[in-house]
Amino acid sequence: MGLGKTLTIKGLSLLFVLFCVLFLTVIIIGATGVSDRILSAILSDRVRAFRQEMATKITDPEKLNEAVEEYRRAQISSLGLDKPWYIRMPSMVWRIITLDLGNARTVISFSGSNKIADIILERMPNTVFLMVTVLIVNFLLSLAIGVKVATKPGSFLDRFVSLYSAVSYALPTWWLAMILILVFAFYIRIFPFGGMFSTPPPTDPFWRCLDLAWHLCLPVTTLVIALSGSWIYITRSIVITVAQEDFVTAARAKGLPEKLVLWRYIVRVAAPPILTNLILGLAFYLTGAILTETVFSWPGIGLLYFNAIMSVDEALILALTYVFTLIYVIARFVLEVLYVIVDPRVRYK
Amino acid sequence: MSSYLKESWAEFWAGGISKLGVIFLLTVVVISIYTLLNFPLDYGTRYWNNPKYWADNPKASMPVWVNLFTAQKFLNHFSMSTRIPSKAFLSGGHYLKFYNVSYELTVNQFPTFITIKLEDVVYYRKAPSVKVIVQRPDGRVMELYTLIVESPVPGEKPPYVRYSDEPKKIILSGNTYVAMVLSKFLAREYKISVAPSDIMDVGYEAVIFGYPGDDGKFKPLKGIYNLSVVLYAKDGKDKIGRVTFVVGGQVYGLMGTDTLGRDLAQGLLFGFPVALLIGFTTSFLTTLIGASLGIVGGYMGGKIDDLIQRVSDVVNNLPQLPLLIFLTFIFGGKLWIIVAVLIAFGWPNLVIVVRSMILQIKSSPFVEAAVSIGASKWRIMARHIFPQVAPYILSQMIFYTPSAILSEAALSFLGLGDPSIPTWGQILEYGFDNGAVYLGYWWWILPPGLLIVFSAVTFVLIALGLEPVVNPRLRRWR
Numbered sequence: 001m002g003l004g005k006t007l008t009i010k011g012l013s014l015l016f017v018l019f020c021v022l023f024l025t026v027i028i029i030g031a032t033g034v035s036d037r038i039l040s041a042i043l044s045d046r047v048r049a050f051r052q053e054m055a056t057k058i059t060d061p062e063k064l065n066e067a068v069e070e071y072r073r074a075q076i077s078s079l080g081l082d083k084p085w086y087i088r089m090p091s092m093v094w095r096i097i098t099l100d101l102g103n104a105r106t107v108i109s110f111s112g113s114n115k116i117a118d119i120i121l122e123r124m125p126n127t128v129f130l131m132v133t134v135l136i137v138n139f140l141l142s143l144a145i146g147v148k149v150a151t152k153p154g155s156f157l158d159r160f161v162s163l164y165s166a167v168s169y170a171l172p173t174w175w176l177a178m179i180l181i182l183v184f185a186f187y188i189r190i191f192p193f194g195g196m197f198s199t200p201p202p203t204d205p206f207w208r209c210l211d212l213a214w215h216l217c218l219p220v221t222t223l224v225i226a227l228s229g230s231w232i233y234i235t236r237s238i239v240i241t242v243a244q245e246d247f248v249t250a251a252r253a254k255g256l257p258e259k260l261v262l263w264r265y266i267v268r269v270a271a272p273p274i275l276t277n278l279i280l281g282l283a284f285y286l287t288g289a290i291l292t293e294t295v296f297s298w299p300g301i302g303l304l305y306f307n308a309i310m311s312v313d314e315a316l317i318l319a320l321t322y323v324f325t326l327i328y329v330i331a332r333f334v335l336e337v338l339y340v341i342v343d344p345r346v347r348y349k
Numbered sequence: 350m351s352s353y354l355k356e357s358w359a360e361f362w363a364g365g366i367s368k369l370g371v372i373f374l375l376t377v378v379v380i381s382i383y384t385l386l387n388f389p390l391d392y393g394t395r396y397w398n399n400p401k402y403w404a405d406n407p408k409a410s411m412p413v414w415v416n417l418f419t420a421q422k423f424l425n426h427f428s429m430s431t432r433i434p435s436k437a438f439l440s441g442g443h444y445l446k447f448y449n450v451s452y453e454l455t456v457n458q459f460p461t462f463i464t465i466k467l468e469d470v471v472y473y474r475k476a477p478s479v480k481v482i483v484q485r486p487d488g489r490v491m492e493l494y495t496l497i498v499e500s501p502v503p504g505e506k507p508p509y510v511r512y513s514d515e516p517k518k519i520i521l522s523g524n525t526y527v528a529m530v531l532s533k534f535l536a537r538e539y540k541i542s543v544a545p546s547d548i549m550d551v552g553y554e555a556v557i558f559g560y561p562g563d564d565g566k567f568k569p570l571k572g573i574y575n576l577s578v579v580l581y582a583k584d585g586k587d588k589i590g591r592v593t594f595v596v597g598g599q600v601y602g603l604m605g606t607d608t609l610g611r612d613l614a615q616g617l618l619f620g621f622p623v624a625l626l627i628g629f630t631t632s633f634l635t636t637l638i639g640a641s642l643g644i645v646g647g648y649m650g651g652k653i654d655d656l657i658q659r660v661s662d663v664v665n666n667l668p669q670l671p672l673l674i675f676l677t678f679i680f681g682g683k684l685w686i687i688v689a690v691l692i693a694f695g696w697p698n699l700v701i702v703v704r705s706m707i708l709q710i711k712s713s714p715f716v717e718a719a720v721s722i723g724a725s726k727w728r729i730m731a732r733h734i735f736p737q738v739a740p741y742i743l744s745q746m747i748f749y750t751p752s753a754i755l756s757e758a759a760l761s762f763l764g765l766g767d768p769s770i771p772t773w774g775q776i777l778e779y780g781f782d783n784g785a786v787y788l789g790y791w792w793w794i795l796p797p798g799l800l801i802v803f804s805a806v807t808f809v810l811i812a813l814g815l816e817p818v819v820n821p822r823l824r825r826w827r
Contacts, residue, residue: 320671
C-alpha cells in the first residue's frame with residue numbers, strides 16, 4: 001500500500017467521523033427543538049437590523065411595518081423555519097461547517113464583534129498555542145524520563161514513576177489548576193491568577209513575550225503534571241517490551257555499547273507506538289485544555305465553552321462542539337502523517 | 350477454577366499496592382453506607398440546596414480545627430437546641446418554664462450575632478409571652494427581649510399551635526427594642542450613657558458579651574453564659590416544642606462552611622455514595638457492553654464483526670468531553686443522563702482490545718475441541734472464551750471507574766451536574782464561581798478535590814494490583 005493511499009484512507013475515515021458528529025448533533029438539536037431556537041434568534045437579529053436600516057428610509061410606520069413583515073416572511077422561508085427540522089438538516093449541517101450560527105448571546109470578541117465565527121476564530125490560536133506548548137514539553141519529558149526509567153526497572157525512580165502515573169491518572173486537572181493558583185498566585189504571589197497578558201499588556205515585543213511566558217507558566221505546569229505521568233509510564237512499558245526482544249539481546253551479544261543499543265535498537269523501534277499513544281492521548285489534552293483554560297481564564301475556546309454554558313448560549317455551544325471535533329480530527333490526522341513518516345512498516349504493509 | 354481463583358488472589362494480595370487499594374475501598378464503602386443510613390435520599394433538594402436551612406450558619410468560615418494551628422484563636426460557631434425546660438414553677442398566677450443552655454466564651458473575640466429560634470409553641474388558654482434572658486459570667490443579668498405569642502384567631506379551638514411550619518426567629522442583633530435594653534443596661538451597670546441608636550456602632554454582641562475597658566473600648570468577657578428563654582403561661586400544659594440558641598462564630602464544624610453557610614462536611618459526606626454509584630454503574634455497564642461486543646464480534650466475525658468494528662472505530666475517534674458537554678447541555682443535567690452519556694462514549698476501547706484477544710483464543714485447541722463436540726456458538730463464548738478474558742475485563746472495569754468519577758466531576762465543575770444531588774465536583778464549581786480561589790478559601794477547595802483523588806486512586810491502586818494477575822509477563826518486574 002502506497003503512502004498516499006494509506007493517508008487517504010486515514011483522512012477519509014476521520015472525515016467520516018467528523019460528519020457522524022455533525023449529523024448526530026444536528027439530529028439532536030433538531031429533535032429537541034434547539035435548532036428552532038437558534039434559527040429564531042438569527043431571524044429576530046436580522047429583522048431587527050432590517051427595521052433599523054429601513055427606519056431611516058421609510059418614515060410612514062404603517063409602510064415600515066409592512067416592509068419588515070415582508071422581510072420577515074422572506075427570511076423565514078430562506079432560513080427554513082417554515083419546514084420541519086429533518087428537511088432543513090442539510091442546510092443546518094452547512095451552517096455549522098461554515099460557523100454561520102448567528103450571534104453569541106453575551107460573549108463579544110476582542111475586536112467587538114458578537115458573531116460566533118469571529119469569536120471562535122479569534123480565540124482558536126490561543127488554545128492551539130497552549131496545547132502545542134504542553135504537547136512538546138510533555139513529549140520531551142516522557143521520552144527523557146521514560147527511557148531512563150525503563151533501563152532500570154524496579155529502581156526507586158521506577159517505583160516513583162509508577163506511583164506518580166497512577167496518582168496523576170486520578171488527578172482532576174482543573175482541581176490541580178485551582179490548587180496551583182491558590183499556592184502560587186494567592187499565597188506566594190509569584191505568578192498571575194490567570195489570563196494571557198497583564199493589563200495593560202506591555203507594548204514592547206520582548207516584554208510582551210516574557211509576559212506571555214509568565215502567564216503560561218501555571219497552565220503549562222498544571223497540564224504537564226496532570227498528563228506527563230501516564231506518558232512516562234506508557235513510554236516505559238513500551239521500551240521495556242522492546243528491550244525483551246531477541247534482536248536487542250543479539251545486539252548486546254555483539255558487544256555493542258549499551259548507549260548505542262538503547263537509542264539505535266530500542267528507542268527507534270519503540271518510538272512509533274509511543275507516538276501512537278501520543279495520538280490517543282490527544283483527547284485528554286483537549287479535555288484538560290477546556291477545563292484548564294476555564295480555571296486560568298486563558299482566552300481560548302475552552303474558556304469560551306465555559307462562558308457559553310454559563311450564558312446558556314445554544315448556538316455557541318453547538319459551534320464549539322463542532323470546532324473541538326474539527327481540531328481533534330485535524331490533530332489526529334497530522335499525527336497519523338507523522339506516524340507514517342516515523343514507521344516505514346506502516347507504509348509497506 | 351477455584352484453585353485458579355485462589356492463586357490469583359494470592360498474587361493480587363501479595364502486592365502492597367493492592368492491600369492499600371482494598372483498605373481505601375473499604376473506607377469509601379463504609380463511609381458511603383454510613384451516609385446512606387444517616388442522610389435522607391432527597392438530601393440535595395431538601396437541605397443542601399435550601400438556603401433557609403443554612404441561614405443561621407456563619408458564611409465562608411474555616412473549620413474548627415484551624416485553632417490548633419493558629420496563634421490567634423477563632424470563635425467557634427455555637428448552635429444548641431433544647432426541648433425540655435430545665436425548671437418550671439408557678440409564680441404570681443403564671444406558670445414559668447425555663448429553657449436553658451449554657452454557652453462558654455473561650456476566646457478573645459465577640460460573637461458575630463445571636464439568634465433564638467422557637468418552634469411549636471402550644472398554649473391552651475391565653476396567649477403566653479416569651480422572655481429572652483442572658484445571665485453573664487460576672488453575674489449580671491439582661492432581659493433582652495419579650496415576645497407576645499399571637500392570640501387565637503376567632504373560631505380557633507385549643508390547643509393553639511404557633512410557629513410549627515416556620516420557626517419564629519428572634520434576631521437580637523439590630524433589634525431596636527434590644528438596643529434600648531442594652532442602653533439602659535450600660536447606664537445602670539457601668540454608668541455609661543450610649544443612646545439606643547448608637548448601640549449598633551458599639552455592637553450588640555460587644556455589649557452583651559463584653560465589658561467596657563479602660564480605653565473606652567469593649568473587651569470580651571470570657572466565661573460561661575446562661576442563655577435562657579422563659580415562657581410565661583396561663584396554663585400548666587403550655588410549652589415550647591424546641592428552643593434553639595445560635596451564637597455566631599468564625600469557625601464551624603469539621604470542614605467549615607461555604608458562602609451560603611452550608612456545612613461542607615455534610616456535602617462532602619454525601620459525595621461518597623454518589624461517587625461510588627456513578628463510578629460503579631458507569632464502569633459496570635460500559636464494561637458489559639464493550640466486553641460482550643468484543644467477544645461477539647471477535648468470535649462471530651463476518652458482517653457483525655465489521656459493523657461492530659466500524660461503529661466502535663467512529664465512537665473511539667470522537668473527542669469525549671466536547672460531546673459530553675454538548676449532550677448533557679442539551680438533555681439537561683440529570684445524573685442518569687450523565688451516566689448514560691459516559692457509557693455511550695466509554696465502551697469502544699474495550700471492544701478493540703477484547704476482540705484482538707478473542708481472535709487469538711478462537712484458534713486455540715480447546716475451542717476447536719469444543720466446536721468438534723458440537724457446542725453452540727453462544728455456549729463456547731460464554732463457557733470457554735469468556736473465562737479466558739474475564740480477569741482482563743475485570744481489571745478494565747476497575748480501571749474505568751475513576752475516569753467515570755472524574756468525568757462526572759469535570760461536568761459538574763462546568764456547571765452541568767445534577768443540581769438535585771450534591772457531588773464533590775459541584776462543591777468545587779460553586780467554590781470556583783464564588784471566587785474561593787481568589788479569596789483563599791482553601792477549606793472549600795482542597796477537601797472536595799482530595800476526595801475525588803482519593804476515590805479515584807482507590808480504584809487505580811486495585812487495578813494496578815490486578816495487573817500482575819492479568820498480565821503474567823509483568824510479574825518479574827514487581
